[in-house]
Amino acid sequence: MTTAFVFPGQGSAYAGMAKELLALRPDLADTYYRTADDLLGIPLAGVCLDGSPRDLDDPAVAQPAIFLTSMAVLEVLRGEGLRPDAVAGHSLGEYAALVAAGVLEWTEALWLVRLRGELVATVGDRVGSATAAVIGPSRAELARICAEARAATGQVVEVAGDNEPRQTVVSGQAEAVARATDAARAAGARVEWLRTGGPFHSSLLGEAEAEFTETLIATEFRDPVVPLVSGVTGGWVTSAAEAAVALRGQLTSPVRWTGAVGTLAASGVDRFVEVGPGRVLGGLVRRILPGARVHSTHTPDRLALAVDELTATAA
Known part of the structure; x- marks a missing residue:
């Protein structure tokens, strides 16, 4: 092997x-x-x-x-x-x-x-960050959800990683991440909040x-x-x-x-x-x-x- x-x-x-x-x-x-x-x-x-x-x-x-x-x-x-x-x-x-x-x-x-x-x-302390793993949607679908959350809140939320084909991580400012994950849940996704202490892998x-x-x-x-x-x-x-x-x-x-x-x-x-x-x-x-x-x-x-x-x- x-x-x-x-x-x-x-x-x-x-x-x-x-x-x-x-x-x-x-x-x-x-x-x-x-x-x-x-x-x-x-x-x-x-x-x-x-x-x-x-x-x-x-x-x-x-x-x-x-x-x-x-x-x-x-x-x-x-x-x-x-x-x-x-x-x-x-x-x-x-x-x-x-x-x-x-x-x-x-x-x-x-x-x-x-x-x-x-x-x-x-x-993370300065911007008020959050990170979550979203299980279900494709990366492309979640990127669209993040774009809508950014437009609605004026805050940053982005796809921060593809952990496996059905699990994608989003990271950014807390309000925008919450809006994106709420939308993902409404579309049938499961969300797991991650304790990272900052907006890793984001702009x-x-x-x-x-x-x-x-x-x-x-x-x-x-x-x-x-x-x-x-x-x-x-x-x-x-x-x-x-x-x-x-x-x-x-x-x-x-x-x-x-x-x-x-x-x-x-x-x-x-x-x-x-x-x-x-x-x-x-x-x-x-x-x-x-x-x-x-x-x-x-x-x-x-x-x-x-x-x-x-x-x-x-x-």
């Missing part, structure tokens, strides 16, 4: 997300979490071990916490001698994918993740994108050593320059996860390992590719099962 490691975004966060893993591998707390505490000056180890759901309301905290948990799980997989044939990440998960592909050092990616969360939280982040770009310019990117698919374009990233361009546009560009998974499948990938907390991403992959083999790693038991199966097929 051909295997991709895929890395989850903010929707996979939950309080105490690393507690069980660090109980078994306390060395990872020093390697990643306490090192990150010292670098960023925030108690990420505490959030990931014994935090409350409210700790995760701030994307400047939640996003580094998710990233670090993905790094810890990746370390376990690497320690077992397991290497992916390709990697990709959903939204925030793209930063972990860049580390797995050799494009960024994990501490470099951590700084970028923290800055990204801070910038988005600032915009509202244009100012933040400009500031973020200044930091990207000062960051050393390297050519991928593992095949890498971008969640921004849904296509392959083959150079350091392409990776930097993808990250620069990620704040304001919609996530193209359906396209990214399709690109991996077209290259022969038929097994996906969700590296990090939660099972959200695995569910999306299953709905995009019903025949794919999907492993989660969000508990020690699931991680051990994934290691056993990956090791057995690699032998």
Whole structure:
């Protein structure tokens, strides 16, 4: 089988997300979490071990916490001698994918993740943002609904991502998002509100994108050593320059996860390992590719099962 490691975004966060893993591998707390505490000056180890759901309301905290948990799980997989044939990440998960592909050092990616969360939280507080997943309508139909909501409210609401063929994310200012989701419900859609802390993947982040770009310019990117698919374009990233361009546009560009998974499948990938907390991403992959083999790693038991199966097929 051909295997991709895929890395989850903010929707996979939950309080105490690393507690069980660090109980078994306390060395990872020093390697990643306490090192990150010292670098960023925030108690990420505490959030990931014994935090409350409210700790995760701030994307400047939640996003580094998710990233670090993905790094810890990746370390376990690497320690077992397991290497992916390709990697990709959903939204925030793209930063972990860049580390797995050799494009960024994990501490470099951590700084970028923290800055990204801070910038988005600032915009979200200023404009009054909301994000929702809409299940049912096509992307084109939802784009039409968003256009009508913008015209009616004078506020921004946009399609922010295609998670799978029947699930599309909308993001923007709260009143416009509410109007768009009400219209979608009236047309038979199901709506799930997402706690993101800001209008990710929308034009509202244009100012933040400009500031973020200044930091990207000062960051050393390297050519991928593992095949890498971008969640921004849904296509392959083959150079350091392409990776930097993808990250620069990620704040304001919609996530193209359906396209990214399709690109991996077209290259022969038929097994996906969700590296990090939660099972959200695995569910999306299953709905995009019903025949794919999907492993989660969000508990020690699931991680051990994934290691056993990956090791057995690699032998």
